[in-house]
Amino acid sequence: MLSTSYPETEFGDLHRRLFALRVGLLLVVGLLGLRLWHLQILEGPYYRDLSENNRTRQVLLEPARGLIYDRNGILLANNVSSFSVYVTLEDVQDREVLIQQLSELLGLDPALVRKKLAIKGSKLLPRKIKDRMTLRDATLVESRRLDMPGVMIQVESQRNYPGGLIASHLLGYVGEISADQLEKPEFDDLHQGSIVGQYGIEKSYDRHMRGTAGQKNVEVDALGHEKKSSVVEKPQAGNDLYLTIDARLQKLAEDLLGEEQGAIVALDPNNGDILAMASRPAFDPNVLSRELTAKQWVEIVQDEGRPLNNRASQGQYPPGSTFKIPMAVAALETKTMSPSSTVHCTGGYQFGRRLYRDWKAGGHGYVDLHEALVHSCDVYFYSIGQRMGIDVMAEFGKDFGLGRPTGVELPSERSGIMPTPAWKQKVKRESWLPGETISAAIGQGFVTVTPLQMASMMATVANDGVNYRPRLVRAVMDRSTGNLQELPAVPRGKVNAKPETFRIIKSALADVITKGTATRAKSSIVTIGGKTGTAQVAALRTGPEESIPKKFRDHAWFVAFAPVESPKIAVAVLAEHMGHGGAAAAPLAKEVIEAYMNLTTPTPVATSGLSGMSLDDGRGFKDS
Amino acid sequence: MIDRLTERRGLDGFDIRYVGLMLAILAIGVLSIYSVTQGQQSGNTPYYLKQLMWIGLGAAAFLIMWAADYHDLARFAYPAYAFILLMLVFVLFEGRTSKGAQRWIAMGPFSFQPSEFAKLILVLVLAHYYSKAPRVGWLQRVIVPGLLVLPGLLLILKQPDLGSGLSFVAVYAAMLLMVGVRSQAIGFILLFGIMLFPFAWEGVWGSLHDYQRQRIMAFVDPGYDPGGKGYHALQSKIAIGSGELLGKGLYGGTQSQLKFLPEGHTDFVFAVFAEEWGFLGVMVLLGLFVGLIWLSLEIASKAKDQLGALLAAGIVAMLCFCVVVNIGMTAGMFPIVGIPLPLVSYGGSATIMTMASLGLLLNVKRKRLSLFY
Numbered sequence A: 001m002l003s004t005s006y007p008e009t010e011f012g013d014l015h016r017r018l019f020a021l022r023v024g025l026l027l028v029v030g031l032l033g034l035r036l037w038h039l040q041i042l043e044g045p046y047y048r049d050l051s052e053n054n055r056t057r058q059v060l061l062e063p064a065r066g067l068i069y070d071r072n073g074i075l076l077a078n079n080v081s082s083f084s085v086y087v088t089l090e091d092v093q094d095r096e097v098l099i100q101q102l103s104e105l106l107g108l109d110p111a112l113v114r115k116k117l118a119i120k121g122s123k124l125l126p127r128k129i130k131d132r133m134t135l136r137d138a139t140l141v142e143s144r145r146l147d148m149p150g151v152m153i154q155v156e157s158q159r160n161y162p163g164g165l166i167a168s169h170l171l172g173y174v175g176e177i178s179a180d181q182l183e184k185p186e187f188d189d190l191h192q193g194s195i196v197g198q199y200g201i202e203k204s205y206d207r208h209m210r211g212t213a214g215q216k217n218v219e220v221d222a223l224g225h226e227k228k229s230s231v232v233e234k235p236q237a238g239n240d241l242y243l244t245i246d247a248r249l250q251k252l253a254e255d256l257l258g259e260e261q262g263a264i265v266a267l268d269p270n271n272g273d274i275l276a277m278a279s280r281p282a283f284d285p286n287v288l289s290r291e292l293t294a295k296q297w298v299e300i301v302q303d304e305g306r307p308l309n310n311r312a313s314q315g316q317y318p319p320g321s322t323f324k325i326p327m328a329v330a331a332l333e334t335k336t337m338s339p340s341s342t343v344h345c346t347g348g349y350q351f352g353r354r355l356y357r358d359w360k361a362g363g364h365g366y367v368d369l370h371e372a373l374v375h376s377c378d379v380y381f382y383s384i385g386q387r388m389g390i391d392v393m394a395e396f397g398k399d400f401g402l403g404r405p406t407g408v409e410l411p412s413e414r415s416g417i418m419p420t421p422a423w424k425q426k427v428k429r430e431s432w433l434p435g436e437t438i439s440a441a442i443g444q445g446f447v448t449v450t451p452l453q454m455a456s457m458m459a460t461v462a463n464d465g466v467n468y469r470p471r472l473v474r475a476v477m478d479r480s481t482g483n484l485q486e487l488p489a490v491p492r493g494k495v496n497a498k499p500e501t502f503r504i505i506k507s508a509l510a511d512v513i514t515k516g517t518a519t520r521a522k523s524s525i526v527t528i529g530g531k532t533g534t535a536q537v538a539a540l541r542t543g544p545e546e547s548i549p550k551k552f553r554d555h556a557w558f559v560a561f562a563p564v565e566s567p568k569i570a571v572a573v574l575a576e577h578m579g580h581g582g583a584a585a586a587p588l589a590k591e592v593i594e595a596y597m598n599l600t601t602p603t604p605v606a607t608s609g610l611s612g613m614s615l616d617d618g619r620g621f622k623d624s
Numbered sequence B: 001m002i003d004r005l006t007e008r009r010g011l012d013g014f015d016i017r018y019v020g021l022m023l024a025i026l027a028i029g030v031l032s033i034y035s036v037t038q039g040q041q042s043g044n045t046p047y048y049l050k051q052l053m054w055i056g057l058g059a060a061a062f063l064i065m066w067a068a069d070y071h072d073l074a075r076f077a078y079p080a081y082a083f084i085l086l087m088l089v090f091v092l093f094e095g096r097t098s099k100g101a102q103r104w105i106a107m108g109p110f111s112f113q114p115s116e117f118a119k120l121i122l123v124l125v126l127a128h129y130y131s132k133a134p135r136v137g138w139l140q141r142v143i144v145p146g147l148l149v150l151p152g153l154l155l156i157l158k159q160p161d162l163g164s165g166l167s168f169v170a171v172y173a174a175m176l177l178m179v180g181v182r183s184q185a186i187g188f189i190l191l192f193g194i195m196l197f198p199f200a201w202e203g204v205w206g207s208l209h210d211y212q213r214q215r216i217m218a219f220v221d222p223g224y225d226p227g228g229k230g231y232h233a234l235q236s237k238i239a240i241g242s243g244e245l246l247g248k249g250l251y252g253g254t255q256s257q258l259k260f261l262p263e264g265h266t267d268f269v270f271a272v273f274a275e276e277w278g279f280l281g282v283m284v285l286l287g288l289f290v291g292l293i294w295l296s297l298e299i300a301s302k303a304k305d306q307l308g309a310l311l312a313a314g315i316v317a318m319l320c321f322c323v324v325v326n327i328g329m330t331a332g333m334f335p336i337v338g339i340p341l342p343l344v345s346y347g348g349s350a351t352i353m354t355m356a357s358l359g360l361l362l363n364v365k366r367k368r369l370s371l372f373y
Helices: A007-042 A044-052 A095-106 A110-117 A135-143 A200-204 A206-210 A247-257 A294-302 A320-333 A369-374 A378-388 A390-399 A421-427 A434-441 A451-462 A499-515 A586-600 B002-009 B016-036 B047-067 B070-075 B077-094 B114-132 B137-158 B162-179 B183-207 B210-220 B231-242 B269-301 B306-330 B348-365
Strands: A056-061 A075-087 A127-133 A151-160 A174-176 A195-197 A214-220 A226-233 A240-243 A262-267 A274-280 A343-345 A348-351 A354-357 A365-367 A466-468 A473-477 A484-486 A491-494 A529-535 A555-562 A569-575 B096-098 B101-107 B110-112
Touching: A007 A044, A007 B162, A007 B231, A007 B269, A007 B306, A044 B231, A075 A095, A075 A135, A095 A110, A095 A127, A095 A135, A110 A127, A127 A135, A127 A151, A135 A151, A195 A200, A195 A206, A200 A206, A206 A240, A247 A262, A247 A274, A247 A586, A262 A451, A262 A586, A320 A369, A320 A378, A320 A390, A320 A451, A320 A499, A320 A529, A320 A555, A343 A378, A348 A378, A348 A434, A354 A378, A354 A434, A369 A378, A369 A499, A378 A390, A378 A434, A390 A434, A451 A466, A451 A499, A451 A555, A451 A569, A499 A529, A499 A555, A529 A586, A555 A586, A569 A586, B016 B047, B016 B269, B016 B348, B047 B348, B070 B077, B070 B114, B070 B306, B070 B348, B077 B101, B077 B114, B077 B137, B114 B137, B114 B162, B114 B306, B114 B348, B137 B162, B162 B306, B231 B269, B269 B306, B269 B348, B306 B348
Parallel strands: none
Antiparallel strands: A056 A214, A075 A127, A075 A151, A174 A195, A214 A226, A240 A473, A262 A274, A262 A569, A343 A365, A348 A354, A466 A491, A473 A484, A529 A555, A555 A569, B096 B101, B101 B110
């Protein structure tokens, strides 16, 4: 019958086969029923007994989080063991007595202990009462443990940042996964209580550093004490990161800012490596990686200095006269100006009914492009700005990476603003005023940038237009294979300008240091090129700088590169409310550049202040 | 023509028994999911509510598949298959990984599992293929449809998703049996199978993850259990067995409530149900499934054309396979391959797909003027 294959009879065959299927189905279901009869009725009492005495529990083994090193292998983040005390409600006999005992032993508020025990969830889920216990407290609890069934001391891995405040903004911090994060697919291998990166590199490279949890089966006795355990799967430690920053330079940059608010970014123009990225005020990632009380958190968030804000990548400031660098490139490339043509500066620029002032009363006289940059002549740039128009200016600004994120591997990077009439119409619903073009030409008005963007702009000029994406991670060490994978530099396009243009600009920037507005950045060991800038904070100001309240004083900018002949470092310094860039910011840039030149010369000069940082593997423990 | 239109609008063929059985099984599923996940941490949407939402979407899919003309649907079989193959390729590159397998495509807060939908589309493709022309000879009967199945199967095994892969093969085998194969052809398949086995074994076994190999080895040889991977199977058997005749009652399942039994709301939901409702409850659930399948088989045998009969038979085969393999694996009769229990296990893609399939099956029952036949 299987050999017939004509349509009509086939349909008939189908019915016969469906009948066979019914018989087959009944047979199979009968078999399943028999099996279930066997399991539930015949062997039921046996399995019920097993289920009542089921004492094996599955316990997750948390993986060790990947470590973070600087470019030379100095440890920036590791894990240390810490003691935590847990309570498993299932095994507790008298909850009130236990609360009394624990709060006395640990010096805690009984109400707090009660609150921690009341967290919703299975009675089998251990609840953390206190972490980061001292060895003394841990020993005290351990010695009394037999009187307190259900109490358990656990050795845990705690994220630790040996440098304290060093590089806190770029390292970030870790914390328990939030309910919102748990719902997201990228965290689906995690569970409540898992530690994930919440800020900085810890967040953006969390996938690499997280590792994979292992598992063990634990047999417990009636009091919940572990009797026997077998590891089913070993946890896989997360991967280690090697950053591009030089911890010594980073520390220096942070110390230079000191108590002031501001940011310093240093880049290697040849590959985009971020050598230092300082932002002040800072926070202590060790504190933030712990369980914070609501009050502590509010204190940090409401701090006037906004310490959580990474001013290097999230602070947006008017670039002031540092913006004259891309404008000078634009003027030469659009042939608005030849290198030798001049503008007569009389100390102001009349446009319509308004006089746009130069910073120097009386003016600079006849200036060409070179002199206009060296002495930061505003009138020259008012004039070329008006001739080029805002759209051409914005185009060149964008070529240098302004008004868009640099793509650095940090969360919540800000893009700044490179304004155009279209932008203003869209955002402010107003049309562009011609005078705004003139303000924009000297980096005031709507133009805002981040210090990281300015460092990248400077690096692009230093590198004759070739631009790399600023990056913080240069290599990832894969813990499962032991391979160190070097990450390649990421090219980010090229500014289309003639080499001659960059030569002219760079020579002018060199003269800014030797005889212009930033003579305080002159170095005896290396040639430096740079540009000062002042970002206006309050529009109307009277009297000398010192008489104005500090929060209304201008921000000081300085961008620089060195050595002029073959650049190895580009720096941007922003010091908030510190007045003129030449006085406040330029000396800081010089110190960073000199330190880097010393660090990279074959005979290194001893650096101070970092003796506390060790080069050893501080991974702590791997499996526990 | 007018007759046909009015008839199409009516509720003809809307079998209330059939829908009732489906809803009863769905209700058992929601109840079990509710019971096993009640200790779920607060803040997240409870699983049973999410499952109810999936059922809502599934009901929409059911009605659409029921209301459309299955002849029209069959016309889209090949494009739909091509599309799902693209999704399966996409999932390999962009899919999200869970437990070492890449099966899901993230869509906003949800994720979507194309391999589930691939099963239903495969039924459509094969039914369309066999009903379009009399397929004579083993080349047309066996090899060509086999080549149709192959790309989907390989993509699913690559994820790897052993359970969906086996369902794929089961649908193909069921379709072959339905249209009938010459005994010679069966011989050929067997011979080829035996000859290719070493290579296939290498390919399939090599593509499995460690946890899957260990699960299979733990079944083949219970002594082979180096790291306690037989844990799932043992805990599942304890859960079912300890339910005894009457069960431990709602929330009473210590195995599942105390988290001894993993995946209690998905692949092992049957064990949760058996523990809480005992042998009697299990017999009720099995009875509901048998009733649903019985009605489905009746629809298949009363179908007015070959396309309808093959569609119905293919869907029934798929349903039977999943029910039997899932219950068999939780009861320790088969290795644990990761097939959810249709209509009961938690899961968006599977619930919607199963309800859509049942809608299509009921569609076959509708009276239609035979304009085409």
